[in-house]
Amino acid sequence: MADEFSSEDVRDVWQKQDSESFRMSLDEIRKKSELLDSCIRRRNLIGLAIGFFEVVWFSVFVFIVPNLGHRIGYFLLALGCGYLVYQLLLNKLQKRAAVIRAGEMGNKVSIEFYRAELGRQRDFHRGSRFWSRLVMLALGPLVFFGLAIAHPQNDRFLWLVVSASLLLLLLRAVPLNLRRARKYQAQINELDALQCGPQ
Amino acid sequence: MAVITSNKDGLYQETAHTYGAALERLAHAYERDQDIRRDLLQDIHIALWRSFDGFDGRCSLRTWVYRVAHNVATSHVIRQYRTNSRSFVGLEELENMPDNREARPTSDRYEALGQIQALIERLKPLDRQVMLSYLEGMDAASIGEISGISPGNVATKIHRIKSFLVRHLHEGGRHGR
Numbered sequence: 333m334a335d336e337f338s339s340e341d342v343r344d345v346w347q348k349q350d351s352e353s354f355r356m357s358l359d360e361i362r363k364k365s366e367l368l369d370s371c372i373r374r375r376n377l378i379g380l381a382i383g384f385f386e387v388v389w390f391s392v393f394v395f396i397v398p399n400l401g402h403r404i405g406y407f408l409l410a411l412g413c414g415y416l417v418y419q420l421l422l423n424k425l426q427k428r429a430a431v432i433r434a435g436e437m438g439n440k441v442s443i444e445f446y447r448a449e450l451g452r453q454r455d456f457h458r459g460s461r462f463w464s465r466l467v468m469l470a471l472g473p474l475v476f477f478g479l480a481i482a483h484p485q486n487d488r489f490l491w492l493v494v495s496a497s498l499l500l501l502l503l504r505a506v507p508l509n510l511r512r513a514r515k516y517q518a519q520i521n522e523l524d525a526l527q528c529g530p531q
Numbered sequence: 532m533a534v535i536t537s538n539k540d541g542l543y544q545e546t547a548h549t550y551g552a553a554l555e556r557l558a559h560a561y562e563r564d565q566d567i568r569r570d571l572l573q574d575i576h577i578a579l580w581r582s583f584d585g586f587d588g589r590c591s592l593r594t595w596v597y598r599v600a601h602n603v604a605t606s607h608v609i610r611q612y613r614t615n616s617r618s619f620v621g622l623e624e625l626e627n628m629p630d631n632r633e634a635r636p637t638s639d640r641y642e643a644l645g646q647i648q649a650l651i652e653r654l655k656p657l658d659r660q661v662m663l664s665y666l667e668g669m670d671a672a673s674i675g676e677i678s679g680i681s682p683g684n685v686a687t688k689i690h691r692i693k694s695f696l697v698r699h700l701h702e703g704g705r706h707g708r
Contacts, residue, residue: 338697339532340677341667342643342647342666342696342697343665343666343667345640345643345644345647345665346556346644346647346667347556347667347668349556349559349644351552351685352555353551353554354549354551354555354572354576355547356573356576358543358544358670361543361577361580364573364577365577365580365581375574418658435601436584436585437578437582437598437599437602438582438586438590438595438596438598438599439585439589439590439598440602441598441599441600441676441677441678441679442598442601442605442656442657442660442677442678442679443657443678443679443680444679445598445605446605446656446657447604447610449605449606450609453609467558474679487624513680522621523636523657526680526681526684527680528659528693
């Protein structure tokens with residue numbers, strides 16, 4: 333190589349780098365592809381099982397506790413947990429869809445694909461998906477909080493602390509999620525500018 | 532268009548034969564860790580094989596292959612970004628970063644390759660894609676067709692890449708004389 337690098341030299345250096353000679357036989361690809369499908373199915377089942385367990389766990393209390401208010405609280409908690417798991421699963425499924433529906437990827441220019449990925453993540457942190465998740469998760473703690481104030485009992489302090497902590501956590505999640513959504517939106521705006529024309 | 536075979540397996544075999552080395556370089560640019568890189572490369576090959584069900588010849592095989600490969604790699608980068616909170620920079624910001632101003636120019640091929648790879652790893656996915664495509668010898672029109680970036684923006688980015696790379700490596704050559 334001469335003493336100086338031209339832009340052609342840089343390309344040459346890049347293209348002539350050592351290769352690890354990666355190879356996959358068609359049989360291997362078929363097996364791995366089937367494995368990928370079954371792995372996703374298994375993961376979804378595990379997610380569903382965990383969600384189902386949480387819903388059942390809180391639902392049990394609906395029938396155990398004597399107080400009607402607490403029953404409603406536990407029912408709403410179970411509903412909130414189930415809804416959260418549903419959204420998480422939906423998000424995971426959409427994420428894996430990229431590899432599963434590989435056929436669509438070839439027809440999609442990278443900027444569109446990247447934009448869709450960022451859009452999906454943004455929507456998880458803002459808009460109807462985020463607010464509905466927040467409301468669903470807050471309903472149960474709100475009922476318990478209200479009950480603790482309205483009906484002084486021996487364990488009133490415990491209920492107050494637990495439900496207030498949960499509500500504060502949910503409140504704290506609002507600015508964090510919105511900030512993250514803004515970050516994704518800024519990246520989407522950058523991509524839109526790249527598609528429109530010269531800078 | 533250089534599509535010889537029409538079936539899924541045939542298209543995959545042709546792709547592996549023609550673009551195998553380029554796909555390795557692509558994976559190398561998206562992932563430094565050898566084991567994870569191998570997984571990424573596997574994912575790319577599996578996605579390509581699966582993708583040929585939907586290949587209808589509306590674009591060239593090369594465009595198709597690079598779109599699928601870059602999209603799989605981009606998904607990988609996004610996942611890594613979420614896991615490690617790594618931050619990437621654009622080509623515009625790269626030149627103003629202090630550690631790049633202090634980067635040691637070189638005239639050695641291996642050292643140059645190391646510098647190029649280190650540089651690519653810091654780039655945002657689309658800038659990374661433009662740089663990789665440029666290094667693979669593609670012109671602005673092909674890069675635009677794969678990435679979806681407007682021709683004007685591709686040209687601007689290529690100009691930045693060229694001047695940045697050559698300035699760093701070229702100066703090293705001068706010092707090395």
